[in-house]
Each structure stands twice: as structure tokens, then as C-alpha cells.
Amino acid sequence: xxxxxxxxxxxxxxxxxxxxxxxxxxxxxxxxxxxxxxxxxxxxxxxxxxxxxxxxxxxxxxxxxxxxxxxxxxxxxxxxxxxxxxxxxxxxxx
Numbered sequence: 001x002x003x004x005x006x007x008x009x010x011x012x013x014x015x016x017x018x019x020x021x022x023x024x025x026x027x028x029x030x031x032x033x034x035x036x037x038x039x040x041x042x043x044x045x046x047x048x049x050x051x052x053x054x055x056x057x058x059x060x061x062x063x064x065x066x067x068x069x070x071x072x073x074x075x076x077x078x079x080x081x082x083x084x085x086x087x088x089x090x091x092x093x094x
Contacts, residue, residue, distance in 0.1 A: 059091060059094055066084055066088050
């Protein structure tokens with residue numbers, strides 16, 4: 001064969017090889033995407049989203065955080081922000 005013909009054959013083979021790899025990779029990607037979608041649908045059916053923490057539990061946790069912050073500021077000799085004291089009082093009333 002002439003070198004020009006060999007070059008053309010090599011180009012065609014390289015193109016076919018690249019195209020074949022692309023289709024294989026595309027097929028694998030699509031299969032994986034479908035698999036992930038199916039797993040997501042199954043997971044969503046089995047376990048609902050977390051949602052919100054109940055308000056009472058949130059308020060109790062917030063109360064503990066406010067108390068800790070006030071205590072730390074008090075123990076370090078810092079001035080306690082009025083907003084913290086107001087929030088503390090609001091939470092105590094609940």
C-alpha cells in the first residue's frame with residue numbers, strides 16, 4: 001500500500017476507535033444515571049426527608065445555647081449583649 005492510503009486507513013481506524021469508546025462511555029454514563037435515578041426513587045419511597053425540628057425541641061436547644069453564651073461572657077468578664085438577655089427572657093416565658 002502507498003503511505004497515503006495507510007495514513008487514511010489509520011485515520012479511519014482512529015476515528016472508529018474514538019467513536020466506539022465514546023459510545024461505550026456514553027452508554028455507561030446513561031446506565032449509571034438511570035441506576036442513580038432508580039436508587040433515588042427507592043430511597044425517597046423508603047425514607048422521607050428530614051424536615052424541620054419540632055419547635056419545642058428547637059426552642060429548648062436554643063435556650064441551652066443562649067444560656068451557655070451568656071455564661072461564657074459572664075465568666076470571662078465581658079458585657080452581655082441586651083439582645084441575648086431579651087431572647088433568654090422570651091425563651092423562659094415559653
